[in-house]
Amino acid sequence: MAKELLKGNVAFAEAAIRAGCEAYFGYPITPQTEALEHMSKRMPELGRVFLQAESEVAAINMVYGAACTGVRVMTSSSSPGISLMMEGISYIAGSEIPVVIINVMRGGPGLGNIAPSQGDYNQMVKGGGHGDFQPIVLAPATIQEFIDLTVEAFDLAEKYRTIVALLADGSIGQMMEPAELPPMRPVRKFKDRPSWALTGAKGRDPNIISSIYIDPVEEEKLNLKLMKIKEEIIANEVRYRDLMLEDAEIAVVAFGTAGRIAQSAIKTAREEGIKVGLLRPISLFPFPYERVKQVADQVKAILVVEMNGGQMVEDVRLGAEGRAPVTFYGRMGGVVPMPDEVLEEIQKLHAKLKGGS
Amino acid sequence: MEKTKMVESQIYTKPESLTEIGTHYCPGCTHGIAHRLIAEVIDEMGVRENTIGIAPVGCSVFAYNYFNMDFAEAAHGRAPAMATGIKRVNPDKIVFTYQGDGDLASIGAAEILHAAGRGEHITVIFINNAIYGMTGGQMAPTTLPGQRTTSSPMGRDIELHGFPMKMCEILSQTDGAAYIVRRSLHDVANIRKAKKALRNAFEAQQQGLGFSMVELLSSCPTNWGITPEDALKWIESHMVPMYPLGDYKVHSALSVK
Structure with missing residues (x-):
């Protein structure tokens, strides 16, 4: 299929439809409402x-x-809508039901504003809702990636019987870029529904879907099962992108929109002769700790850039294991950092390294 | 020599729609009666293999153990939303929720109101025993004025806690509601009426007429602190006057059984 100019929110909604999404339930909230509007037209069209x-x-x-x-x-x-969903997210996790959730983050806390933010990293990546579990969390930086990850999210959700959340932000939701949509996949036939599903107990014992295990030993068994699945996800599903890291002395680590902004800053810094590269985590859970460790071994300093007060930076520090100093630059409340600001941070780090050598 | 001929005829069996598992309900609790009535109706309609139930949070949280059919266990108050999701993608299934008064009339007030408003093709069985049973007898939205509970030890003060929520009266105002009735489980005659109402509610769903709900006035001897027998009398003497029995809405197209 040819590339077309697509708005982020419309792109992920249409991608979900083409991935065989049979039902969409939502509530209007800026800056993702175009997705709901798109679904309201397209889903009935397709029955x-x-x-x-x-x-x-x-x-x-x-x-x-x-x-x-x-x-x-x-x-x-x-963001505020996702907060309201946390109860259900925990129940879905507790009953091992595959579900795809898109969070187009905005400034907070509270009602905040409708500008792009990455303030929900901890909320989404570290579990979401009560109890021991972690959904798979994927962070797109382009409209094409938003499309591709949405399609992949359905497959991953079913593969591991887990929640897959996409963590985007208002700028990715609202901006338009040329991108290619996938071909239309058919929806699943009734006879092909999984054996655990509630389809009516015809010719079989009843299926029960529940997240209650009143006996603590049984609940722990579920927890252990979820932990085992988590280990498999960690082993198989780490995703990231490297950019100009081969000879880098400084590594910038940033996800989503912050990663794109950092990319612009890095290109300028390279023109100035600064050996800097970018590590952009795409899977926030599972987090690319191993790659951060390798990078930390190679570079002299790491700069984490986020559109929040410093959330992913904690995971970068865990991954770096003290092998390289980790500094942080962030803007909050819906303020999107300019490439110049990031460039300035890179220049400062570079000067510091030079001064120290 | 003439022999006496013994003829054995079975007049009472366990419905196929109930499992063999004994319930955890307290002695004298009417949940068991409600379960059985639903199971009998589902058997009689021949829809057990095509039915999906949704259990609530509350005493009947384990209802899925007792009904012999596919079942989901919802978050507190969210059964109507979950039922909506199930029914919308499976319009040919019979979908019902089983909810208590705390679940339906308090924490799940928004979900039940909008399910009714949308005319969602689901059936709701609403157990009103005027108390939170599972957590140990706290005040419910349906607790009667003056009724003592563990969280209204001096009796429900309407100045402080407001008035009981009358869900049949409220939900019957929605255009999406097809069948809204209140029945009671305090004696045999009323139990028989309750069963007929349950049949009508499921029929309303099957006939595609809209949202249906049967409220069942029920007893909680344990948390009311009285004997099972007195609890049934208390339904009649105290609950029925506050929650009048009757048909609050019956769709004109419903062919009543």
Whole structure:
């Protein structure tokens, strides 16, 4: 298929449809509402389910219900709406139901604003909701990546029977870029629904989907199972992009939009003769700790850039294991850093390294 | 020599829609009666293999152990939203929720109201026993004025806690509701009426008429602190006057059984 000019929110919604998403439940919230609007038109056209819920609380539980019957389901929202979904997210995790959730983050805390932010890293990556679990979290930096990761999210969710969350931000949701949509996949036939799904106990014992294990030993068994799946995810699903790291003395680590901004800054810095490269984590869980460690062994300093007060930086420090000093630069509240600001941080680090040698 | 001929005829069996598992409900609790009535109706309609139930949070959290059919266990109050998700992608299934008063009328008030408003093709069985049973007898949205509970030890003060929520009266105002009735489980005659209402509610769903709900006034001897027998009398003497039995909404197209 040819490339077309697509808005991020429309692109991921259409990508989900083409990945065989059979039902979408959501609630309007800026800056992702175009996805809901797109779904409201396209899903009925295709004979699929679109429903605007009375709240994000209801939306995630509609997603939960529909996904229990073995169909591909998704919802999308933005920060305050995702907060409301946390209860349902935990229940879905506790009953091992595959679900795709898109968070187009905005400035916070509280009602905050509608500008791009990365302030929900900890909320989404470190679990989301109560109890011991971690969803797979993927962070796109371009519209094409948003499309590709949305399609992949459905496959990963079903492979591991887990939640897959995409962590984008208002700028990726709102901007337009040329990108290519995938071909249309058919929706799953009723007979092909998974054996655990609620499809009516015809000719078999009843299926029960629940997240309650009243006996602590049984609950621990579920926890251990989830931990085992987590280990498999860590072993198989780490994703990141390297840029100009081969000879780098300084590494910038940044995800999503911050990664793109850092990329511009790095190119300018290279023109100035500074040996700097970029490590852009795409899977935030599983986090590329090993790659950070390798990079930390090679470079003299690491700069983490985020559109928050410093959240992923903690994971970078864990990965670096003290092998290289880690500094942080962030803007908050919906303020998007300019490449010049990041460049200045790189220049400062470079000067410091030179002064120290 | 003339022999006495013994004829054995079975007049009472366990419905196929119930499992062999004994319930955890307290002696004298009417959940067991409600479960059985639902199971009998599902058997009689022949839809067990095509039905998906949703259990709530509360005493009936383990309802999925007792019904012999596919079941999901919802978050507190969210069963109508979960049922909506299930029904929307499986319009040919019979989908029902089983919810208590705390679950439906308090924490899940938004979900039940909007499910009714949308005319969601689901059936809701609403157990109203005027108390939170599972957590040990706290005040519910349906607790009667003056009723003592562990969180209203001096009796429910309407100045402080407001008035009981009358869900049939509220939900029957929505255009999406097809069948909204209140019945009671305090004696045999009322139990028989309750069963008929449950059949009508499931019929309303099967006939595609909209949202259906049967509220069942139920007893909680344990948390009311009285005997099972007195608890049934208390339903009649105290609950029925506050929650009048009757049909609050019946869709004109519903062919009543």
